[in-house]
Amino acid sequence: MRSKVKLLALILPIALVSGCTLTGSHLSTEDKRVVTTSEENDSVDISKFVLVHPLTASSVSAYKSKLPESRPNPDLDKSISAYEYRVGAGDVLNVIVWDHPELTTPAGQFRSPSDSGLWVDADGTIFYPYIGRVDVLNKTVSEIRAIIAKRLAKYVEKPQVDVNVAAFRSQKVHVTGEVAQPGQQPITNIPMTLLDAVNRAGGLSENANWKKVTIVRNGVKETTSLYALMQRGDMQENRLLQAGDIVNVASNDNQNVYVFGEVQNPQLLKITRNGMSLTAALSSVGGINELEADATGIFVIRGREANATEATANNSDLASNTDSHLIADLYQLNIKDATALVVGTEFELEPKDIVYVTAAPISRWNRVIRQLLPTISGFDTLTDGVRRVRNWPN
The missing domain is CATH 3.30.1950.10 (wza like domain)
Structure with a gap:
């Protein structure tokens, strides 16, 4: 028993220092080329550029995006009323x-x-x-x-x-991307709007990004939302198309949310056209692991891409002006009381958000112990063998 105690006293400090080796796989860098950074960059604490936002019943409304409202478009109505087709070569x-x-x-x-x-x-x-x-x-x-x-x-x-x-053969509009029938559509004496063009193309495909539709006219790109137009009735998002316009409906391939940590089924989720709340994301992965998760440590990590690039390029300047150069926001939800999940339903996730559920302290400790048990058992077997050898009659 004394031997076991001595061994545990020796191994535990090592385990605490090199926890990564005990709790996960190890990748050596000894035989690899490592890019070095300047001392100036190394001295910058990255935590200074991350802002933490506790999600509570009183604060979550400040982070909620305003939903589009039904609005008329009188300018579009006037343009349609005054529309006249102009003849072109080939007609x-x-x-x-x-x-x-x-x-x-x-x-x-x-x-x-x-x-x-x-x-x-x-x-x-x-x-x-x-x-x-x-x-x-x-x-x-x-x-x-x-x-x-x-x-x-x-x-x-x-x-x-x-x-x-x-x-009508001289003028066309090109509809591309995630529609049922992409291709050319002729401009006629009947004015064609963005909504008309999408309907003539057979509607949107299953993989369409309803909130990101671009219209390129004479090299100038404009982004509009079919979600606001078709599902919320915001006619301000509609456009009267002209000859040569290129309408592109983007794919929702990059509308992903990453959920991992102490959840039942960590996975990549795709945001639907109606959006996805934090609670919906947790539900989609089977909820949190009740035995392993820390209910106070449910985080949403949201990067600020433009500022992150600046931070990487010029850490020395950012160190003196961190407030204006944040690279990420960290939203924390505490669900010790299960009713706090109602707050999560009001928090909308954005593409590339990372939802991470941390492990409870006792769970982290148990993992270390589980890694040590084979070593302790092996030492116990070894000492028993040595004892038998010593007691073996000559």
Whole structure:
């Protein structure tokens, strides 16, 4: 028994100093190239750049994002009311001169207006009898009608002219990303909004990120939210699309939350279009380990990417101005009282959040002891063997 006590007294200080070796795998760096850092950077305490926020019933509302509200979009309504299609190269026009069938675009029984109409050439003109070439590029059908009628008046008394677009082929919108049918959609005389384009593309796919849809116009990118538009009724997120616009619906592949520590089933969770609360994340992994977890140590670690980059690049400057250069926020929830989980339902997680449940102190101690037991048992077996050898008759 004395031998066991002496051995335990020898091993425990070593275990406390080198806990990583006893409680987990070890990776040696002796034969590897290690990047060294300057003494100036080593002197900076990283904990200075982390801010801890206790989550309580009174404080959680300050961290809750404001949900979108239903709002009209009068500017969009005006744009739609004033919308007129402008003809482009490749379109097909249909021209009718009433009471003058010889001047009307012919269309037989088996020919559609788009097959027999007047193609707009690459230079933006069409050829029409008597009046020759007519420039129609970027003009509305009303403007084209007036031009043809004016020039025909030299040959026809008070001509009654009608013009319409038989085929819309010059202008397109590109819808890409997580939609059912990505591809091109023609711009027509019916105004097309962002919502119209998504619906024509068959709607969003299962992996779509509802909150991140980009519209690129003339090299300028704008981000809008289909979640706010389609589920919250915020019409301010809708847009009137123009020729050449690129609509991209992002994937939700990076909408992940990492949950590990003392939980039943540590895993990677994907945030749905309706979001995910802290309580929902804990529920999705089977809850905390009641025997091992520290109920006071449920943490959400949220990085500040831009400031983290600055901290890495210039630690010396940050050391003197930590308040304005925080690299992470640490949110702590105490659920010793299970009713505190109600607070967790009000705290919305964000992509790349890390949910970590710490182990209780007694659990950490038990792990160390479990690592030591094989050594103690082995020593006990060894001492018993030595004793038997000593007592073996000569």
